[in-house]
Each structure stands twice: as structure tokens, then as C-alpha cells.
Amino acid sequence: MSNPGQPTVQQGDTGTTVRRVQRALRRTPNLSVVVDGIFGPATHAAVVEFQQGAGLVPDGIVGPLTWAALPDGGPMPLLHEGTHGPVVSSLQTVLTNGADQWGGVTPGPIDGIFGPRTREAVEAFQGWALITVDGVVGDQTWSVPLHAANATLESAVGLEYVAS
Structure with missing residues (x-):
């Protein structure tokens, strides 16, 4: 599973878990999703759209079934001078x-x-x-x-x- 152990999130939530949802949605790909950590109306609409396309109940809530269907929402590495590989x-x-x-x-x-x-x-x-x-x-x-x-x-x- 690409998003193991993630808590349920929904409209009104904020923080790193919401950023993970937003990154995962961008990777569906839905390039209109902004990764800002705020689960507002735009993120809610993107979740509903994803759920509909994935054959899930389109409730706008990211619970275990939605997490399992989404691509990995983990962050890419932070790169700056001195990074290598x-x-x-x-x-x-x-x-x-x-x-x-x-x-x-x-x-x-x-x-x-x-x-x-x-x-x-x-x-x-x-x-x-x-x-x-x-x-x-x-x-x-x-x-x-x-x-x-x-x-x-x-x-x-x-x-x-x-x-x-």
C-alpha cells in the first residue's frame, strides 16, 4: 500500500496529511490541485472527482479505501546545494x-x-x-x-x- 496508516481527512482539515492527499491527487494526475496543506473546497472537489473515477463512494472524505486507491502521496526529497545522488x-x-x-x-x-x-x-x-x-x-x-x-x-x- 502506498499510503499506509494514514488518518481519515476531510474538508476543514489542515497539515502534513492533507499535503500528502494533495500530492497524491496531483499524481493521478490532477494538475489543478494545489499542495498547500489546506483541505478546502478545491481539494474536496478533487477528492470527489477521484473517488467517482475510482468507483468509490464520492463523499469527499479520504478514508482507508480512498487512501488505498490513491498513488503514493509522500513528498519528493528536498534538494539544495550540497545534495547529491x-x-x-x-x-x-x-x-x-x-x-x-x-x-x-x-x-x-x-x-x-x-x-x-x-x-x-x-x-x-x-x-x-x-x-x-x-x-x-x-x-x-x-x-x-x-x-x-x-x-x-x-x-x-x-x-x-x-x-x-
């Missing part, structure tokens, strides 16, 4: 392949090391996406839709890196 290599590949869209700034060699050039490429990407430009890849940056059909930065980099 395969997820950084994959990020560098996506940033390199799309660099012409966000100003031609590339991360340099695809070496799995998040250094100053990777930070510059992330900042260029964030500026292109009209989100906070801080050079850190967190929830907001992972959630940026790409121009590919139903793709976000996190899905392009690879959901195998989700930290469950």
Missing part, C-alpha cells in the same frame, strides 16, 4: 533537456552533485514557472507543470524518488 542526476537531466524553455541555463555536467550551476538552473526554472526563486527544490518546485502532457517536474524526474 541519483535524484539530482535525474533533475539535472530534466533541467538540461528543457533549458531552452527557461532561458538556456543548464546545470552543467550531469554528475549527481547539486552545486552552484545546478542552483542557477533551478533558479532559472523557478523564474520561468513564476514561483518563489530560491534555488531549492521543494514541494512548490516539484509541483510545477511542464509543457508535456500531464507532466510535472516530479513526474519528469521520477516518482521512484518519493520519500514514503
